[in-house]
Amino acid sequence: MAATEPGGLLRSGRVKGNAPPALRIFDDGEDVEPELFPTRLRPLQVAAGVAFLLAAALAALLVGPAGLSPGSVLAQVASRVPFLSVHSNLSAGGVAVVWQLRMPRIVLGGLVGSMLALAGSSYQGVFHNPLADPYLLGVASGAGLGATIAVVEIPRLTSFPFDPVPLAAFVGAVVAVVATFALGRSGAKGRNATSLVLGGVAVGAFFTAAQTFLQQQNTPVLQEVYSWILGGLSTAGWGQVELILPYVAIATLVLLSCRRLLDTLSVGDDEANSLGVRADRVRLIVVVAATLGTAAAVSVSGLIGFVGIIVPHTIRLIAGPSYQRIVPLSVLFGAGFLILADLVARTVVSPGEIPLGVVTAFLGAPFFLVVLRQARRFS
Amino acid sequence: MLEIENLSVDLGETRVLDSVSTRLDEGCWLGLVGPNGAGKTTLLRAVAGLVGYSGEIRIAGRSSLTASRREAARLVAYVPQRPLLPPAMTVTDYVLLGRSAHHSFLGGETRRDRRVVATVLDRLGLAALARRPLGQVSGGEAQRAVLARALAQEAPVLVMDEPTASLDLGHGQLVLELTDELRREHALSVLCALHDLTIAGQYADRLLVLSGGRAVSSGSPHEVLTGARVEAIFDATVEILDGRDGIVVAPARPYRPADPTSWASRREAAVQ
Numbered sequence: 001m002a003a004t005e006p007g008g009l010l011r012s013g014r015v016k017g018n019a020p021p022a023l024r025i026f027d028d029g030e031d032v033e034p035e036l037f038p039t040r041l042r043p044l045q046v047a048a049g050v051a052f053l054l055a056a057a058l059a060a061l062l063v064g065p066a067g068l069s070p071g072s073v074l075a076q077v078a079s080r081v082p083f084l085s086v087h088s089n090l091s092a093g094g095v096a097v098v099w100q101l102r103m104p105r106i107v108l109g110g111l112v113g114s115m116l117a118l119a120g121s122s123y124q125g126v127f128h129n130p131l132a133d134p135y136l137l138g139v140a141s142g143a144g145l146g147a148t149i150a151v152v153e154i155p156r157l158t159s160f161p162f163d164p165v166p167l168a169a170f171v172g173a174v175v176a177v178v179a180t181f182a183l184g185r186s187g188a189k190g191r192n193a194t195s196l197v198l199g200g201v202a203v204g205a206f207f208t209a210a211q212t213f214l215q216q217q218n219t220p221v222l223q224e225v226y227s228w229i230l231g232g233l234s235t236a237g238w239g240q241v242e243l244i245l246p247y248v249a250i251a252t253l254v255l256l257s258c259r260r261l262l263d264t265l266s267v268g269d270d271e272a273n274s275l276g277v278r279a280d281r282v283r284l285i286v287v288v289a290a291t292l293g294t295a296a297a298v299s300v301s302g303l304i305g306f307v308g309i310i311v312p313h314t315i316r317l318i319a320g321p322s323y324q325r326i327v328p329l330s331v332l333f334g335a336g337f338l339i340l341a342d343l344v345a346r347t348v349v350s351p352g353e354i355p356l357g358v359v360t361a362f363l364g365a366p367f368f369l370v371v372l373r374q375a376r377r378f379s
Numbered sequence: 380m381l382e383i384e385n386l387s388v389d390l391g392e393t394r395v396l397d398s399v400s401t402r403l404d405e406g407c408w409l410g411l412v413g414p415n416g417a418g419k420t421t422l423l424r425a426v427a428g429l430v431g432y433s434g435e436i437r438i439a440g441r442s443s444l445t446a447s448r449r450e451a452a453r454l455v456a457y458v459p460q461r462p463l464l465p466p467a468m469t470v471t472d473y474v475l476l477g478r479s480a481h482h483s484f485l486g487g488e489t490r491r492d493r494r495v496v497a498t499v500l501d502r503l504g505l506a507a508l509a510r511r512p513l514g515q516v517s518g519g520e521a522q523r524a525v526l527a528r529a530l531a532q533e534a535p536v537l538v539m540d541e542p543t544a545s546l547d548l549g550h551g552q553l554v555l556e557l558t559d560e561l562r563r564e565h566a567l568s569v570l571c572a573l574h575d576l577t578i579a580g581q582y583a584d585r586l587l588v589l590s591g592g593r594a595v596s597s598g599s600p601h602e603v604l605t606g607a608r609v610e611a612i613f614d615a616t617v618e619i620l621d622g623r624d625g626i627v628v629a630p631a632r633p634y635r636p637a638d639p640t641s642w643a644s645r646r647e648a649a650v651q
Contacts, residue, residue, distance in 0.1 A: 033490055034497030037510055039472050257485055263472070264479055268463040274427050275532070276452030276480025321467040 039322040041329070049332030053110070056336035060106045060343045065351045066097045073098055105236040108244075108300065109342045110335035112233070113307055115248045115297040117334025119290035120308025121315075121326045122255045125262030126283045127193045130316075134294040134308040137200035137287065138176035141207035143298045146172020148211045148225050152218045165228060166243065166299035172207070173295035177287070179203045193269075193283070230355030231302030233342050244296040251293025255327060258286050262323035304338070304357045310364040311337055314371050337364075380405040380568040381426065381536055386434040388421050395421045397592045398434070403536070406566035408559070410583030410600075412576055414613050417589040419572040420460065423538050426570060427457035438536055452480035456529035460540040466514025470505055470524050471496065473513055477531030499527045503557060519550035526554060530561065537562075539571040543578070555582055576628040580604055588612060600626050611637055 061077070062070045068090065076088035076098050090098065119134035127136065135141075150168035177200075184199035215222055261282045264272050269279035298304070311334045312326055319325045338360070345359045381403040388396040396418045403409040411419050424430045428443055428451040436443040438454045446454065456477070464473070477499075478492040500506050503523045508516055513524065522542060529537060537558070543551030559582055562569050573579040579586060580600030588596040588603060590612050596603050604626040606619040616634045620627040636642030 031490065032494075034494045036471060036493045036497045036500075037469075038475055038488075038493070039469060260487060261484075263468075264476055266463075266465045266468065267473075267476065270429055271457075271459060271463060272479075273429055273448060274452060274455075274457040274459075275476055275528075276449040278448050321465070322472065 039320060039324060041325050045319055045325060045329060046332070049329050049336070053332050053336040053339075056339040056343070057106050057110065060109070060339050061098070061102055063343060063347060064097065064102060065347075066094065066101075068094050068097060100237070104238045104241055105233050105342065106339055107241050108236040109233050109339045111241065111244060111248050112297040112301045112304065113311075113338025113341075114331040114335035115244075115251065115293045116304065116307040117311035117330040117337070118252060118255055118327065119294045121312035121323065121330040122258070122262065122286050122290045123308070124312060125323050125327075126265060126286045127197060128266065128268075129193075129197075130313065131309070132197075133305075134290060135204075135303070135305075136197060137180040137291065138203040138207060139173045139291060139294050139298065140303050141204040141211065142176025142179075143169040143173040143295060144229055144303065145176075145207045145211040145214075146170070147228050147302075148214050151221050151224050151228070152214055166240070169228075170295045170299040173298060174291065176203050176207050177291045177295075181287075196283075196287075227355065228302045229357075231298075231304035231357035232345065232353065232355050233301055234346070234353050236300075240300040244300055247296035248293050251289040251296075252331060254289035255286060255293075256331070258282060258289075259323045259327035262286070262327065266321075266323075302355075302357065304360055306357075306360045306364045307334060307338055307341075310360075310368050314368065317371050317374075380407075380439060381409075381570065382435070382437040383422075383426070384435040384437075386422065386425060386432055386436060388418070388425055388430055388432045390421070390430075395592050396425070396432070396589075399589070399592075399594045401587050401594060401597060403568050403570055405535070405568055406562065407584045408562060408569040408571065408582055410579040410586045411570065411572040411589065412574075412579050412586055413589035413595075418592040419589055420540055422589065423457070423540050423570065423572060426536070426538050427451070427455050429457070449480045452532060452534070454534050455536045455538055456532040456534040458525055458529045458537070458539040458542055460544060462525045464513040464521055464525075467512050469510050469512055470516065470520075470527075471500070471509045473524055474500060474505075474527045474531050477528040480532065495533065496527075496531050499530050502561070503527045503530075518545050519547075519553065522546055522550070522554055523557070526558065535566075536568045536570065539569065541572055541574060543573070543575070551578070558582075576604060576609065577622075577626065580628075581625045604628055614638070614642070 062073055072088055072090050072094065075086050076090050076095060078084055078086040079088045088095075116134055120132070123132040123134060123136055124130055146168040147165050149172070150164045154164045180196065180199040180203045182199075183202060184196035215225055261277055264275060264277045265279055265282060267275075272279040272282075294308075312330050315326050315329045315333060319329060338356075341359045341363060342356055344363065345354045345356045348354060383402065384400050386396055386399045387394065399418075399422060401409065411422065413419055421430060425432045426436060426438075426443070428446070428448070438446075441454075443451060443454070474496050475488060475492070478488055478496065482488045482492055497506075500509050503526060505520065505523055505527055508520055508524075513521060516524065522545070526542065529539075539558070542554050542558070546554065555578065558569060558571075561567055571579075571582070573582075580603075583600060585597060586600055586603040587594055588608075595612060596608060604619065606617060609615060609617050609619070609628060614637050616631050616636075618629045618631040620629060
């Protein structure tokens with residue numbers, strides 16, 4: 001029949017080997033742009049996100065207990081811009097505050113915040129569940145156990161060359177998610193989203209139990225473990241930025257490029273398959289990328305809750321349900337949100353600090369309720 | 380266009396389809412009928428490549444086992460019985476999903492993809508609803524959106540599973556008429572499962588009757604839809620009328636079960 005017949009209604013597709021016929025049934029031949037209004041990321045939305053991020057970063061740069069004048073801080077930053085001859089009157093100490101304390105903390109906060117929000121929105125997409133957060137598959141409990149082991153065991157090994165807690169937390173997080181996948185696959189014949197989530201619940205409970213047991217056996221380190229779990233950026237430095245940047249960058253690229261497929265998955269695995277999209281493969285890629293990025297983020301920041309849920313949801317309420325918008329906007333608003341939350345964490349009881357995880361929940365929950373009420377009024 | 384040979388499907392321990400063979404010529408309409416649980420949906424899903432099988436399914440001369448998911452989606456468009464309609468997704472975005480197998484992974488849709496979608500929306504009378512969320516369209520409009528998404532795949536074989544199940548008579552006819560027009564215009568090959576035997580006979584060139592996972596009869600509607608056969612296969616009581624536009628299968632009373640003893644026990648079970 002017409003499979004290899006030239007002309008007619010059939011046309012060879014761009015597929016190697018035995019090319020399948022594709023109908024050109026709805027092509028009038030005229031190459032004009034149709035009047036069609038698909039949901040796309042709008043330039044204005046990106047601009048709003050960039051503006052929010054810059055405003056948050058600027059506020060965090062200018063405010064702090066060192067009491068530097070805003071003008072001289074800005075001049076100091078401008079003096080490092082190439083081809084711009086601005087001179088700053090900051091002392092050497094002031095310069096160090098700007099470049100070694102505030103700047104790395106802003107950048108690290110931005111990386112962690114964007115990663116958590118991005119991973120949250122991606123998880124929500126692949127699991128069709130608006131309550132999914134980056135810790136769904138056991139990242140948090142794995143990282144918690146890893147960090148606890150490091151805090152408990154490492155002091156016994158003398159002269160460790162670097163801070164072992166981030167590495168241990170990262171390894172723990174990855175081990176937990178791999179265990180979740182192994183469990184989720186063996187549990188149900190055709191691995192599906194539900195069996196994965198249930199696997200995450202079981203693995204999370206197990207790792208948390210192990211962590212609690214270790215803490216009970218080693219009560220002197222309880223304080224140290226606890227402060228890590230609550231999350232924070234108080235020890236932020238460029239070293240930590242370098243540590244997580246590759247993971248966050250790769251995860252962000254992968255997840256951004258999958259945003260369109262997340263929309264396809266919203267019609268269910270079966271229909272996505274019939275549309276030519278391998279749902280299980282997309283889910284695997286997205287989960288691996290989101291997990292690696294989240295594990296890297298929590299390894300330096302501790303378990304900061306709520307960002308992965310609240311930021312994507314706020315965007316969803318304002319910009320609609322398409323992941324083509326939610327995913328990229330999560331990067332911008334997640335970064336800005338965590339930078340602001342960290343600013344609050346280090347200024348409210350200055351010179352002391354509130355744990356960052358406490359601030360995100362404390363500020364995030366009421367803010368979210370306000371957005372929710374507004375959205376109801378409009379819809 | 381579509382050849383099925385000795386198709387068997389096992390779901391767990393159960394053999395749902397047992398050595399079914401049939402063919403669908405280019406531009407024709409093959410109607411799939413049979414009682415609940417006969418394996419109609421499984422057969423359609425096998426053709427769409429959504430369920431593993433043994434035997435052979437060839438689409439446009441090509442074994443469907445060797446086709447990748449993307450290639451399969453360009454060969455067969457599948458309209459499921461109960462499609463999942465994300466309520467906040469607009470009709471345009473939903474129909475654009477039909478182009479997934481045509482555009483590249485990173486590049487996103489091209490102008491041609493948008494043109495196809497615009498044409499399909501126009502063709503199915505959905506242009507005015509294009510920007511409306513699926514949660515705010517009627518059942519008939521939603522079913523046309525699903526059909527539009529399938530047509531946007533530009534696949535030569537269109538597989539439909541009870542496309543009129545949730546529609547009233549008129550809206551059901553509208554969907555089937557639109558499908559039939561497109562079949563004639565573009566030599567689309569249609570494989571469609573329908574419960575209503577009269578309607579199935581009106582649109583199909585050939586009917587295939589499934590019962591208990593086996594193909595028990597096939598041929599033109601006149602050949603297949605005889606009173607004795609329908610009553611035996613469906614355990615129903617019918618009157619066959621030779622209508623102006625094909626066979627009319629009318630339910631009749633009093634009900635005379637084909638097998639009175641089995642009917643008595645089934646009735647007992649149903650009442651309890």
